[in-house]
Amino acid sequence: AQTVTQSQPEMSVQEAETVTLSCTYDTSESDYYLFWYKQPPSRQMILVIRQEAYKQQNATENRFSVNFQKAAKSFSLKISDSQLGDAAMYFCAYRSDGGGTSYGKLTFGQGTILTVHP
Amino acid sequence: DAGITQSPRHKVTETGTPVTLRCHQTENHRYMYWYRQDPGHGLRLIHYSYGVKDTDKGEVSDGYSVSRSKTEDFLLTLESATSSQTSVYFCAIRTGTGDSEQYFGPGTRLTVT
Numbered sequence: 001a002q003t004v005t006q007s008q009p010e011m012s013v014q015e016a017e018t019v020t021l022s023c024t025y026d027t028s029e030s031d032y033y034l035f036w037y038k039q040p041p042s043r044q045m046i047l048v049i050r051q052e053a054y055k056q057q058n059a060t061e062n063r064f065s066v067n068f069q070k071a072a073k074s075f076s077l078k079i080s081d082s083q084l085g086d087a088a089m090y091f092c093a094y095r096s097d098g099g100g101t102s103y104g105k106l107t108f109g110q111g112t113i114l115t116v117h118p
Numbered sequence: 119d120a121g122i123t124q125s126p127r128h129k130v131t132e133t134g135t136p137v138t139l140r141c142h143q144t145e146n147h148r149y150m151y152w153y154r155q156d157p158g159h160g161l162r163l164i165h166y167s168y169g170v171k172d173t174d175k176g177e178v179s180d181g182y183s184v185s186r187s188k189t190e191d192f193l194l195t196l197e198s199a200t201s202s203q204t205s206v207y208f209c210a211i212r213t214g215t216g217d218s219e220q221y222f223g224p225g226t227r228l229t230v231t
Contacts, residue, residue, distance in 0.1 A: 001177075004160075033217065045161075045208065045222035052217065091160055095220075103168050104149055104212045105176065106220060108160035 002027045004094050006109035013082045014117050020067075021077045021112050023092030031097035034068065034075045035106070039089040048090070051075065053097070079114075087116045121145050122223035124209050130229045137196040139226050141209030143189075149212035150192040151220070152176075152184065154205040161208060167192055199230045 003026045013019035025034070036048040051059045051068050058066050063083075067076045079086055092109040121144035131137050141150060149168055153161040153176075163176030165184040173184050181203060185193045196203055209223040 006160075043206065043225045045210075047219060047221075050219075093161075097217075103166055103174070104218070104220060105151070105163055105166060106153075106161070106210075108153075108162070110158055110160045 002029075002094050002096070002107045004092055004107050004109040006092055006112050008112045009110070010113045010115070012115040012117060013079070015082055015084060017082055018078060018080045019082055019114065021079075021090050021092075021114065023075045023077070023109055025073050025075065025092075025094050027073070027094065029096055033095045033097060034066075035093040035095065036064070036066070036077045037091045037093060039091065039111075040087070045091075049077065082116050084116050084118060087114055089113050122209060122211055122221060124207075124223040124226050126226060127224065128227045130231060131199050132231055133200060134198050137199050137228065139194045139207055139228070141192045141194070141223060143211050145211075146189050147211040147213055148189075150186065151210040151212075152182075152192070152194045153208045153210065154178065155208060155225075156205050164194065201230050204228060204230045
């Protein structure tokens with residue numbers, strides 16, 4: 001079974017600065033997807049960014065980018081120019097690319113609470 | 119929000135009572151999921167469905183059952199609620215197969231006293 005570990009229960013950053021959230025995972029599969037979800041105080045789960053394991057290029061979405069190290073099984077999220085609205089719980093998640101046998105199930109890490117200081 | 123609603127949004131119940139949570143979607147997606155969120159554990163999969171009357175267990179299915187008699191509704195039942203089932207419950211849908219995304223409902227906060 002796959003496991004996802006977020007070793008930073010809490011992180012903080014100053015507004016306009018850059019912060020990196022860490023995530024490691026364990027799997028024996030070669031094809032899979034990795035995700036970062038944001039959960040603000042409203043509790044809504046919001047997809048921030050995704051990475052396909054077969055792609056060597058790191059995904060980027062505006063101020064959000066990832067550092068995907070497949071051999072090290074590491075998937076960190078970098079938030080640039082942090083904004084007050086970035087304050088939230090962030091979850092790393094794994095999904096197998098097993099086609100019809102995986103059914104798209106997600107395995108989540110424990111979450112990292114990000115605080116943004118003005 | 120992919121047209122996902124959950125009801126109720128909040129519920130307080132007593133130990134030993136049955137509880138049913140409802141997830142409703144408006145876009146006829148095939149795959150639906152129930153997760154629970156607890157501090158220190160992130161979200162964990164309870165049950166999932168890959169079609170009408172097609173369901174299977176996730177990693178934390180003990181004490182829960184599900185039913186899906188029509189595409190748009192996926193019900194989660196706690197047959198006899200326990201305090202350990204106090205949690206926030208999320209329903210999710212997947213928009214297709216392959217690299218399609220998973221979207222979440224707003225969540226239900228359940229407290230078992």
